[in-house]
Amino acid sequence: MVILQNKWWFLLINVVFSIVFFLLIAPIYNLYHFINSVFYVSYFYLMAALLLFVIKGKFFDAFTYSLRRFQNRMMKDQDLMDEWKTKKLPSEWVRPSVLKALFFQGAVLSFGMIVLLAYFYML
Template sequence: MVYIKNKWIFLLINIFVGTILFLTSAPVYNLRHFIDSLFYVTLAYFILMLFLFIIKGRFFDGISWSFRRFRSVMSKKRDYLVELGDTPMPSDRISIPFYRFIAFQTFALLVTLTLLLVVYYS
């Protein structure tokens, strides 16, 4: 998977996406609606980061191993060439650089939102 090497440029792209969302959906152009639209972009990244964190923490490994074991026991056509340990677990499929990239984008957008909220309420 190819990533954008400069994470700051991707952060600017995310803010640009929030701006486009603001310009297309805000009833009134003010700072509050811009913060709301940027929050939607940040929320998507936050949910993705938490999902990757749960998978990376090996939460689903036991569940997927149990389903694989059940399927191999209950299957009428047994494939003796495929072992249960040969297929990678869900936590092995998560790329650490991708997780760090998503985490950086999430925290940078959260800091941006925090600064915008301080400006809005001051």
């Protein structure tokens, strides 16, 4: 797991994954389809990071809290050991290190894609 903690090794793994994805999916091996494969990988990371950013911003906490409260009131056989007030909310599950890592991977891969797009349109 040390490889995944180092952001540069993880970036190298993502570039290799983009190349493998390109080789498996592309109908024609050219720069256009390679840019598309980098797009798919980079925007997967950016969308996951944005979702975690929204969760970390406590957007879903009130909804989760109210559903737990509603469930507690409607249950006929309540478990007294189950404290719905003290359970972790979704914003408490997101670790900032994971959020930073996903943003970094998505941003660097997107920057690489933009550089490749600039090269592609200069040809």
